Amino acid sequence: MDVQFGNVIINDIANFDSLEAAWDCFNWLKHMRENHPVYYDPNEDVWNVFLYEDVKRVLHDHTLFTNKKKRSFIPIPRNLNNRSNLNFSDPPEHQKRRALLAKAFTPRSLKDWEPRVQAITDELVDEMEGRREIDIVQSLSIPLPVIVIADLLGVPSKDRNIIKKWSDTLFYPYEQGSMDEIRRKKQQAHQEFFQYLYPIVLEKRHQLTDDIISDLIRAEIDGERLTDEEIVLSSIGLLGAGNETTTQLISNCFYCFLIDKPSTYKELRENHDLIPKAIEEVLRYRFFAKMDREIAQDTNVFGPKMKKGQAIVAWISAGNRDERQFASPEEFDIYRKGNQSHLTFGAGPHFCLGAPLARMEARIALKTFIKRYSKVSIPKTFRLQDHLIKSVSYASLKSFPLIVEK
Template identity: 50%
Template sequence: MEVVEKIVYPDEITGFSTEEHRFEPYSWYREMRSSHPVYFDPKQKVWNVFLYRDVERVLSDYHLFSSKNDRKLSSFPVIGKEERSLTSMDPPLHSKRRGLVAKAFTPKSLKTWEPRIATVAQYWLDQIREQDTIDLVYDLAIPLPVTVIAELLGVPASDWKQFKLWSDAIISPGSRDTYAESVKERTQALKEMADYLLPIIRQKRSRPTDDIISDLTIAELEGERLSDEEIIYFGIGLLFAGNETTTRLISNAFYCFLIDQPAAYPLLRKELSLIPKAVEEVLRYRSPAQFMMRRVAQDTNVFGAEMKEGESIIAWIGSANHDEEHFVQAEQFDLNRPNNQQHLSFGKGTHFCLGAPLARMEASIGLTEFMKRYSRLILPEQWSLSENLGQRGFLAKFPVRVER
């Protein structure tokens, strides 16, 4: 019987060797959509789909494409015990566990957080008000989301730098050569986060407050209260996911408004009400997550090729969002695109991102507060892409000179 590796390395499928290629993968996506829309990688033995309709099917049809998979993407962390991880289960259990925290992330619930998010954004902008040069990543895109999710969870937001360090360590790198070392770092980060959260959870069991961790100490699953361990890994997952994706979204937004479409920033500043729609185009054009993986749950030829039960399949979200058959002139960044909310950047179906409404709100509010203060941004001679292997292809620094 043929032995298949448990870890899948996307870089070995794309052939990308530079951060620039990872940041701008769109010509490769275009080639794959045209020549190999359904592609089997013979080295790692994994299927790949690139068209919008196929990616949507993989993400939404859990009967055919299950989240339960004994293979893992090298850049995808599993937090907590595998069988208890929300990202690694299907309905009906997934629906029950997700329901424990879902109410905190509904638009209605988050509406009460809108003024608080604005206050947090104003606070971070106040910290840099005397600066003529601002790093859009470090000064806003990183601290805003991690502070908000910390407050939402009920942990001290003042520890945001430590949360960010832990989050960075949790992301596994895409390199085969450094994967083993990164697993050690991730394991240590998870232990430190667990040790940090445990006394907070125990305190909230006796004195609950208005936050997610307190809600989880009271919640029941199938008639039983959640254990401290279960709440710890819920908390770690939310703290990690609640800041990484939104940091990338805000960073990418500035890049889109200043470089992909330079006319966007002055236009949006004059018409701030357009920012939420602009955020949707950013999500489509430069998705914070470029791919997700599933397991083929039963033999199928739904995409024309014969796929066997147990095989793995990668859905390339970044390619689907640039599929010309679904988005007219998809390679252009268009603030007026009528259907840009149909992007797949937050997934689809039962695993649609729990924090999507929060990410949208944070990005819209953060960008609005920023634009109220700065009339013009002057681009630097250069910016840098992340050197953290787990965050390959994302902005690490993006300094600009500002005019008030």
């Protein structure tokens, strides 16, 4: 199995001195947009772009900004010579790889998945019954995506805790310890996860059912099919791509609706149809994301001369608050026109394949919860710093207590 864990890690230029400063990274992003929209970091030999159009260009234009990169800011697994690997490839080879995986993400699959996601959400919200204080992160945002993906892949949901543990070890870049130690842990988690999934794939080959692994076994393009190993690796990749991201989206929705703009919860309770648009505004306003690429040929498209082989980071969250694209961008406004043009799901050939699933999970989670509880408030003792954890997006909520009333 040809798996590597990030060769040379790019250290971040944003050096926040506390988790709260990191949570409020939008001030720093604004500063960079206004003062250093195209910024070269000589220590790391990395370019950084902060404006909406520039971020979009980096994500779209693989001829100038390739995904076949030697360096990255996250030590995620790379399965380089393998069709399960979408991340480290460019068109045209990327197209076929993506098309095979996309066989499991059709609009029809999404329709079939909806009742399954609803049933899982109902169960989680039912478990909150009788409690006056609920930690929404631990009770809903964390368990929902991992149970959903285990169910959709077709692996036993009783194994969700160990699956979550493997997924965290593999894809969270911020563990304590030396790089060697982190790599060793990741290798081990990868091996264990691989050995867990492999027999499941073999079994399903003999008995195809209604799940993503079976869809990937069936998938065929120009006579090409995925091997067992590629199906296992694709499944691991989906967990990595979808778990922490969707957890953050759901948690951040509650934060925006109750803290950034506290009138929102009531508005959504009165009109559920506003929920999808509110989710788009959270994706634009409070979702930390950045992506990296390598410069494929010398270029001066952004002004200064950038050299082939240098790394470039596209600061998606900075683009999402660029006033050239969004009026009054620092305002959280669920009625905003065109907020779905945010870049949080990427842009161009690598646009997130799981975006419709993530949107559906968030919509169902919020609607089910909001329908159940008429009033929600934050405990008086709430202090943000007690509820933050270091994460891929610098700082995310590890807990968020809510006081609820039916």
